[in-house]
Amino acid sequence: MTVRVAGVSKRVLRNCTFELPGGGVTALVGANGAGKTTLLNVLAGHLTADSGHVAVAGRVAFVAQDKPMYKGFTPLDVLRFGGHMNKVWDEYKAHSWLHRYKVPLKRRCGELSAGQRAHVAFALALGSRPDVLLLDEPLSELDPLARRRVVRDLLAEVADTGMTLLYSTHVVAELGGVADRLLLLSNGKLIVDGDTDELLGQHVEITGPAADQPPVRGDVVLARHYDRQSTFLVRCQGEAVAEEPWSARPVTLEELVVAHLEAVA
Amino acid sequence: MIWVTYRQHRWLVAGTALAVALMALVRVLPRMPDYISYGAFGAIAAVFWGAPLLAREYEERTHVFAWSQDVSQGRWLAGKVLALGAALTLFAVVLWLAGLGTTTSRYPWDSFELGLFPLLGYAWFGFALGLAASALTRRTLVAMGLSLFVFTVTRVVLARWGREHYLPPVHTWRPDPPPGVDYVPQLPRDGLWIDSGYADRNGDPMPPPLQCNGDDTCLKANGQIGHFVDYQPGSRLVTFQLIEFAIFVVLAALLLFVAFRALRRGTRSRPTGSAAGTPVPAGSGSSTRSRATDPDAASVRPEEEPR
Numbered sequence: 001m002t003v004r005v006a007g008v009s010k011r012v013l014r015n016c017t018f019e020l021p022g023g024g025v026t027a028l029v030g031a032n033g034a035g036k037t038t039l040l041n042v043l044a045g046h047l048t049a050d051s052g053h054v055a056v057a058g059r060v061a062f063v064a065q066d067k068p069m070y071k072g073f074t075p076l077d078v079l080r081f082g083g084h085m086n087k088v089w090d091e092y093k094a095h096s097w098l099h100r101y102k103v104p105l106k107r108r109c110g111e112l113s114a115g116q117r118a119h120v121a122f123a124l125a126l127g128s129r130p131d132v133l134l135l136d137e138p139l140s141e142l143d144p145l146a147r148r149r150v151v152r153d154l155l156a157e158v159a160d161t162g163m164t165l166l167y168s169t170h171v172v173a174e175l176g177g178v179a180d181r182l183l184l185l186s187n188g189k190l191i192v193d194g195d196t197d198e199l200l201g202q203h204v205e206i207t208g209p210a211a212d213q214p215p216v217r218g219d220v221v222l223a224r225h226y227d228r229q230s231t232f233l234v235r236c237q238g239e240a241v242a243e244e245p246w247s248a249r250p251v252t253l254e255e256l257v258v259a260h261l262e263a264v265a
Numbered sequence: 266m267i268w269v270t271y272r273q274h275r276w277l278v279a280g281t282a283l284a285v286a287l288m289a290l291v292r293v294l295p296r297m298p299d300y301i302s303y304g305a306f307g308a309i310a311a312v313f314w315g316a317p318l319l320a321r322e323y324e325e326r327t328h329v330f331a332w333s334q335d336v337s338q339g340r341w342l343a344g345k346v347l348a349l350g351a352a353l354t355l356f357a358v359v360l361w362l363a364g365l366g367t368t369t370s371r372y373p374w375d376s377f378e379l380g381l382f383p384l385l386g387y388a389w390f391g392f393a394l395g396l397a398a399s400a401l402t403r404r405t406l407v408a409m410g411l412s413l414f415v416f417t418v419t420r421v422v423l424a425r426w427g428r429e430h431y432l433p434p435v436h437t438w439r440p441d442p443p444p445g446v447d448y449v450p451q452l453p454r455d456g457l458w459i460d461s462g463y464a465d466r467n468g469d470p471m472p473p474p475l476q477c478n479g480d481d482t483c484l485k486a487n488g489q490i491g492h493f494v495d496y497q498p499g500s501r502l503v504t505f506q507l508i509e510f511a512i513f514v515v516l517a518a519l520l521l522f523v524a525f526r527a528l529r530r531g532t533r534s535r536p537t538g539s540a541a542g543t544p545v546p547a548g549s550g551s552s553t554r555s556r557a558t559d560p561d562a563a564s565v566r567p568e569e570e571p572r
Contacts, residue, residue: 046329062333068326070273077272084269085334085341121330128334 001057002132002164003043008052011038012188016052020166020181022131025158027175028168029257030185036168037065039185040136043166058131059088065136067121071110075103075120079127086128094127100153101146114141122150126157135167139174151178172257184257186264196253203256206232208246216240216248222259233259266336266344278352281309285356289363303378304420306360307387310353311416315395316408318345319528323403338528346396346521353392357384373499374457377428380506386513391416393520400527419516423509429497431508434459438468438493451492455499464493 003020012035020026028036041047042054044062069078075098083089098105101119109117118141125133138154139147155178158165166183169175175182175196182199184192192199203221206214211230214220218236225231233251234240242248251259271278288303319342322328332338364379377383394416398408439451452458465471465488477483497505 044329044333046332059335060333062329064326064329064333066326068330070327070330071325073272081269081272082334084266085331085336087335125333 001055003057003166004053004055005039005043006053008039008042008049008054010042010047010049011035013038013042013049014188016185016188016190018183018190018193020164022057022164023158023162024180025155025165025167025178026181026183027179028166028183028185029172029175030168030170031261032170033187034185035188036170036185037136038188040134040166040168043132044134056132059086059128060132060134061125061128061130062134063118063121063125063136063138065140067114067117067141069109069117069120069124071108073109074106075109075112075123076105078109078120078124082124082127088129090127090129093129094123097123097126097153101149115143115146118142122154129161130163132164132166135165137169138167139169139171147174172254175253175257179253182253182257184260186261189264191264192257192260199256200250200253202235202237203251203259204234204236204240204242204248205251205255206234206240206242206246206248208242215242215246222263266341267348270345270348274349277313281313281352281356284309285359289360292360292363303360303364303384306357306384307391307420308413308416309391310388311391311395311398311412312409313395314349314353315392315397316399316412317405318349318396319399319524320403320405320408324405339525342525342528346392350389350392353388354385357381357388360384373455373502374497377502377506377509378424380503382506382510383513386510386517387420389517390419390513390520393517393524396524397520397527400524423512428505428509429457429459431505432497432501434495434497436468436493436495438464438491440491451494452496453498455502456496457499458494458496460495461493463489464491466490468493 001019002022003018005019006017008016012033016035016039028039030036038047040062041064042049043056044060046062070081073081079091079094079098082094083091098119101116103112103116103119103123109120112120118138122138125135135154139150142150151174154165157163179196182192182194182196183190202218204216206216208215208230210225210228214223214230214232214234216234216236217238218234218240220232220234222233223230233255240248285306288306292303319328322331328338331341336344358381361379361381361384364376378387391412395408395412398412398415399405402408402411435456437451442448452461460470463471463473463484468491470493471489474484474487474489477487
């Protein structure tokens with residue numbers, strides 16, 4: 001395991017336990033205030049857990065949500081800083097990221113746009129060739145087009161280097177096709193932890209006549225009852241076969257996340 | 266770390282160089298009281314070098330940026346302290362050299378604080394004091410005010426009430442010469458006066474017989490036969506400068522310790538191998554280093570956490 005978190009409590013976080021295998025992309029999802037930033041800061045070593053254990057294998061890079069950096073530094077200075085402050089430094093990788101996103105290299109970071117500063121932060125983090133990359137709301141400053149490019153490029157980096165990427169987001173619409181694993185936080189508790197494909201395979205939405213219980217075995221995540229109709233989002237054990245008059249349909253990752261969050265809200 | 270320190274603090278270094286040049290010029294040109302021209306040097310180290318060093322990082326959250334790299338925050342701070350401390354040392358030497366020409370004063374104790382060792386002591390103490398205030402308060406302005414206050418109080422108290430007692434003073438006395446003999450000063454010219462007054466037949470200080478009202482005959486009748494002087498001889502100047510230097514070096518070391526402890530306490534070392542000083546090369550992600558198994562990697566031990 002590359003990342004191991006056992007029983008960590010800190011601020012809002014309550015007894016968080018999970019493990020991440022090496023490589024792959026894990027999305028850390030939750031509402032504002034759910035503890036995503038706290039968890040990432042504990043993993044990055046900026047906060048100490050009140051209890052529990054954290055173990056991270058290898059070198060970690062962390063990009064905080066507000067992308068802090070020295071305002072007087074130019075992007076070139078930031079890269080040089082990265083070279084001086086890291087045991088491993090890939091100048092080419094860092095440079096090409098700035099080049100790809102057309103970040104002016106010689107303007108002070110304080111005068112860059114928020115999006116450009118985010119790219120400087122990404123370039124620094126990627127240039128250090130981390131084993132584990134922690135990104136807190138990495139896309140929040142980027143426009144929708146840039147978001148897709150950044151996600152694509154980050155995925156390419158993960159595939160290229162075999163690093164482990166853990167990023168937090170509260171924009172569930174952007175999860176599809178990105179994350180291999182899902183960590184769902186609600187009020188500091190980890191409510192879902194699993195492989196996205198497995199999770200999608202387990203969850204079905206079953207619709208049929210008004211009823212108290214769905215016709216399949218499993219945990220009801222969310223139930224909605226209308227006049228003549230009931231809808232259940234169920235996490236099934238095994239195959240979910242719905243017979244007439246019930247109908248089952250697979251759910252999207254977004255629906256899955258929203259249902260779980262609504263269920264505990 | 267030298268480049269990082271230089272890049273981040275070059276304006277501070279340049280500004281201080283300017284201030285040092287001005288102070289040295291003031292020293293070389295007209296006669297100025299020593300405490301005006303050089304007393305500021307240590308205060309500059311406290312207020313502008315030490316106090317903002319950590320507090321500004323915390324205020325602008327750039328500590329998250331700086332400490333998210335492989336270099337641990339302890340090594341980061343150590344690098345900065347060494348680089349900036351070396352620059353301060355250089356400035357102190359410059360000031361000392363500029364003061365050399367003017368220290369041939371008739372009264373060597375007046376130029377006590379122009380010595381190389383006192384200058385170094387004040388600068389290092391000021392820097393460490395500002396740094397400790399910075400680490401503890403995490404607020405630049407608060408750290409600046411606090412360190413200026415403590416620096417001034419410490420310096421004034423030691424200079425005015427502490428310094429003369431570093432060693433027991435030399436005690437001399439002599440019987441009052443008969444009238445008509447030329448007066449020879451009892452205190453050597455290069456001596457630092459501590460105390461003086463009436464002496465009895467044993468040479469011991471005696472309280473002035475108040476009823477005599479300064480009348481000589483009456484004083485003699487009451488056992489006053491001479492005067493005593495307690496002073497620190499000029500030959501002790503360097504010894505005293507070294508003692509004062511030692512005091513400020515010890516204080517600086519304690520304050521540095523406080524600063525580093527506060528730094529460690531605020532955010533513990535990263536749970537990775539890199540923070541513990543053992544390089545983990547890229548691609549060796551399989552070698553899991555756990556906080557729990559590696560004491561250097563600072564396992565999470567809640568009982569060590571204050572509060």
